[in-house]
Amino acid sequence: GNSLEMTYILNNNSLKFHYPxxxxxxxxxxxxxxxxxxxxxxxxxRGYEPCKICNP
Structure with missing residues (x-):
């Protein structure tokens, strides 16, 4: 896994997460x-999926 803390943007509607x-x-x-x-x-x-465009 990746244990590095980063800033991510969440979409709480689609439950995707993105790079800023x-x-x-x-x-x-x-x-x-x-x-x-x-x-x-x-x-x-927490149930979020990585964005398929930016691949965080």
């Missing part, structure tokens, strides 16, 4: 968007 510079981030509605500093493993444990 992913080109799909600006399309996320503000009410669904959340910025978190955590590990990739932790997000997957």
């Amino acid at each position: 510079d992913c080109k799909s981030v600006p399309k996320i509605k503000d009410k669904n968007k959340e910025e978190v500093r955590t590990t990739r493993d932790e997000l997957i444990k």
